[in-house]
Amino acid sequence: MRILWVTPFNTRSAIGTYSLEVCEELTGRGHDVQIMRAESGTEAHWPSIPTSIPILGPDALVPADIDLVVINYGNHAPYHAGTLRIAAEWPAIAIFHDAEMRHFEWGMQDRHHTRMPCLMGEDGLQNAALLESDLVDPGSRPILAALAAMASGAIVHGPHYQPTVAAACPGPVEVLPLCFPDIGTIQAEYERTPARRVVIFGIISPYKQPDRLLRAVSDLQAEFGNIEVHLAGAIEEHYRSELTDLAVKLGVAKPVFHGYLSDQDLSAVLAQADAICCLRHPVTEGGSASLITAMYQGRPLIVSNIASYSMVPDNLVHKISYGEEVSDLMVALREIFLNPAHSVKMALQAREWAKVTYSSATYVDRLEIFIAQVIDILPVLQSLRQLASHAICPDGRVMSTALFTIAQAAEDLFKPRQC
Numbered sequence: 328m329r330i331l332w333v334t335p336f337n338t339r340s341a342i343g344t345y346s347l348e349v350c351e352e353l354t355g356r357g358h359d360v361q362i363m364r365a366e367s368g369t370e371a372h373w374p375s376i377p378t379s380i381p382i383l384g385p386d387a388l389v390p391a392d393i394d395l396v397v398i399n400y401g402n403h404a405p406y407h408a409g410t411l412r413i414a415a416e417w418p419a420i421a422i423f424h425d426a427e428m429r430h431f432e433w434g435m436q437d438r439h440h441t442r443m444p445c446l447m448g449e450d451g452l453q454n455a456a457l458l459e460s461d462l463v464d465p466g467s468r469p470i471l472a473a474l475a476a477m478a479s480g481a482i483v484h485g486p487h488y489q490p491t492v493a494a495a496c497p498g499p500v501e502v503l504p505l506c507f508p509d510i511g512t513i514q515a516e517y518e519r520t521p522a523r524r525v526v527i528f529g530i531i532s533p534y535k536q537p538d539r540l541l542r543a544v545s546d547l548q549a550e551f552g553n554i555e556v557h558l559a560g561a562i563e564e565h566y567r568s569e570l571t572d573l574a575v576k577l578g579v580a581k582p583v584f585h586g587y588l589s590d591q592d593l594s595a596v597l598a599q600a601d602a603i604c605c606l607r608h609p610v611t612e613g614g615s616a617s618l619i620t621a622m623y624q625g626r627p628l629i630v631s632n633i634a635s636y637s638m639v640p641d642n643l644v645h646k647i648s649y650g651e652e653v654s655d656l657m658v659a660l661r662e663i664f665l666n667p668a669h670s671v672k673m674a675l676q677a678r679e680w681a682k683v684t685y686s687s688a689t690y691v692d693r694l695e696i697f698i699a700q701v702i703d704i705l706p707v708l709q710s711l712r713q714l715a716s717h718a719i720c721p722d723g724r725v726m727s728t729a730l731f732t733i734a735q736a737a738e739d740l741f742k743p744r745q746c
Contacts, residue, residue, distance in 0.1 A: 328698070329359045329392055333413050334399040335406035336364045336382065337373035341507075341616050342401050342424055347376050348508055349694070352687040354380060356695070363387060365399070367408035367439065385409035389416060395698065395705070400474055401425050402611070404434020411441065414477045418708040420701055421478035421496070424505075426463050426488035426634075427611035428470040444473050446495060461490040462610055462634065475500075479708050480701040482694075484614030485635035497708060499700045504638060505614025506690035509623040509682070510590040522553040522580075523664055526600040528593060529617045531562035536606040536651075537570055537582065543656040545577040551664055559585040559596045597624040602663045602670075608650060610634045622681035627663045627670035629656065643677035645670075 330353065334346040350360045363383040364371060371385050385408070389396065396419035398410050413419060425431075435441045446469065463471060471488065472495035475481050480498035483489050484505040493500040525544070527535050537558055544554045556579075558570070567584060574581045585596060597603060603621045605628060614635045621628050622639075630636040633649035645659040663670040683689060720726055 329361075329390075329394045331361050331363055331383075331389060331393045331396045332399075333363045333365050333396065333410060333419070335366050335370070335401070336362055336375050337366060337370060337406075338376055339373065340376075340406060342399055342406070343376050345424075345505065345507055345616070346399060347378055348506055348687040349690060350380055351378065352691040353694075356691065361390065361393075363389075363409070363413070365407050365409035367405055370405045389413065395420065395702065397422060398478075399424060400428070400431070402428050402430045404431050404438055407431060408435060408439055411435070411443075414474065418477070418479040418705065418712060420698070421474060421481045421492075423471065423474070423481060423483050423488065423492060424613045425611060426471070426483075426485075426491075426613055427467045428474070429464075429467050432470050443470055444477070445469060446473055446476055458490045460486055462487040463491045464609070471495075479705055480697065482697065485610075485638070487610060487634040488613065498704055499697065501693070501697050503690060503693050503697075504635065504684055505616065505619065506685050506687050507614075507616045507619040508687075510620060511594055522555045523551060523601040524555045524557055524599060525602045525604060525660065526557045526559060526597060527604050527606070528559035528588075528597065528621075531558045531560045531584075532566065534607055534609065534611065536604075536608055538573055539606060539608075539651060539653060539656060540604055541570065541573055541577055541579060541582070542653045543660055545579050546653065546657050547660060547664075548579060550661070553580055554660075555580060556582040557585065557596060557600070558582050559588055559593055561587045593620075594624065597621065597626060600624075600626050601667070602627045602629060602660060604628075604656075605630045605636065606647075606656075607631050607633065607636070610649075619681060619685045622674075622677045622685075625671070625674050625678040627667075627674050628677065629659045629663075639677070640680065643673055643680055645673075 332346060332350050334342055336343040336346060350362060354360050361381045361383060364385045366385055375382055396413060396417040398414055398419045399422045400410060401407050402425040432443050468491050471491050475492045475496040478496050481492045481496045481500045482503050483492055484503060486502050489500060489502055525540060527537050527540060531537060540556055544556060547554060562584060571581050603626050605618050605621055610633055618636060629645045629647060631649045632646040647655040647659050
C-alpha cells in the first residue's frame with residue numbers, strides 16, 4: 328500500500344521519533360511509505376530525523392498515486408501547521424497525540440491567520456461530555472471534534488479522549504497504546520549516598536506535580552531522612568524559583584535541577600533513581616512517551632491512575648489518585664523505600680511488558696487491521712466529500728440544509744452495513 332505519513336519530523340520532535348518507528352516498521356512489511364513534514368516557519372528548516380524513507384516538504388503536493396494519507400496531530404502549531412491543508416484535501420486517518428488542542432488553534436490564528444473549522448451540530452459531543460471517562464476540557468472539545476470530523480478514521484493513545492473523537496469521526500476510532508523506542512539503559516557507577524532519590528523528568532511544569540512530590544517528601548523525611556528530588560528537564564526560571572521556595576518552606580532539600588539532558592545523560596539519571604514519578608494533573612496528552620521511557624529503565628515507577636497510565640497492569644507500577652492528594656503518594660514512596668527488592672522486581676517485569684506493548688511491531692500489527700477497516704469505507708467518504716463540495720451558495724456560504732440532507736441520506740444508506 329502507498330501511504331503518505333504527515334508528521335513533524337525534526338530531530339527535536341517526539342512525534343517525529345514515534346513516526347520514524349512506525350514508518351520503518353511499515354516499510355519493512357512491504358508498504359511504500361513517504362513522509363511529509365508538517366512544520367512551518369523556522370521549524371520547517373530544522374534538520375530531519377535521518378532515514379532512508381523519502382521525505383517531502385510541508386508545501387509539497389500530495390503524490391497522485393497515494394492510497395492512504397495519515398495525519399499526526401499535536402498541540403503545537405509550529406510543528407503541525409501543515410496538517411490542515413492536507414486534511415481539507417484528503418479524508419485521512421487522524422492520529423491524535425494530544426487531548427488538548429487549544430494551543431494548536433491559537434497558534435494557527437496567531438502565526439498563520441487561519442481559523443479552525445467548526446462543526447454545524449454538536450449533539451454527539453454533548454453526549455460524550457456526559458461520560459465520566461472523557462477528560463477533554465470543554466474548551467478544547469470543539470477543536471478536537473472538528474479535526475476528527477474531517478478524518479476517515481482516528482487513532483487515540485488513551486481512553487480519556489476517545490468519546491469526543493468517536494462522537495465526531497465518521498469512521499472507526501481505535502485506542503492504541505503509543506509506541507516509542509528505548510533510549511537505552513545506562514548502568515552508571517556513581518557514589519551511593521544515604522539519601523534516597525526520586526526523579527521527575529521531561530518538561531518540568533505544574534502538570535507533572537513536582538510540588539505534590541515535595542510535600543510527600545516532607546511528610547516522609549522524619550522516617551527516612553534526607554530524600555533527594557531530581558528534576559531532569561527544561562524548566563522556566565520562575566517555576567524553578569517557586570519550587571525552590573516551596574522546598575525551603577517545607578524544610579526539605581532543594582530540588583536538583585538537571586536542565587535538558589541528552590538521552591544518554593537522562594538514562595544515567597533515571598538509572599540512579601530509587602523511584603520515578605510520572606504524575607499528571609490535568610492530563611492533556613494522549614499517550615505518554617515519558618511513561619514508556621520510565622518503564623524501559625526498570626526502576627520503580629509511580630503513576631497517576633488515569634488515561635494511558637491506567638492501561639498499565641496494576642502489578643507493574645504503583646498507582647495513585649488523579650488529583651492533588653499527598654497521602655497516597657507518600658504511601659507509594661514508603662512502600663518502595665521499605666521493600667526495594669520487591670519494587671525492583673515489579674519494575675523489571677514492567678520493562679519486559681513495555682518492550683512488547685510499546686514496540687513498533689505490536690503497534691503496526693494493530694494499525695494494519697485498522698487501516699483495512701478505513702480502506703473499506705474510504706470510497707464512500709470520498710464520494711460524500713465530492714457531493715458536499717457542491718453544497719455552496721454563489722456567495723460562498725454553506726448550504727446547511729443540503730449538507731444535512733446529504734449526511735442523513737448517507738447514514739440511512741450505509742449505517743446498516745456497519746451493524
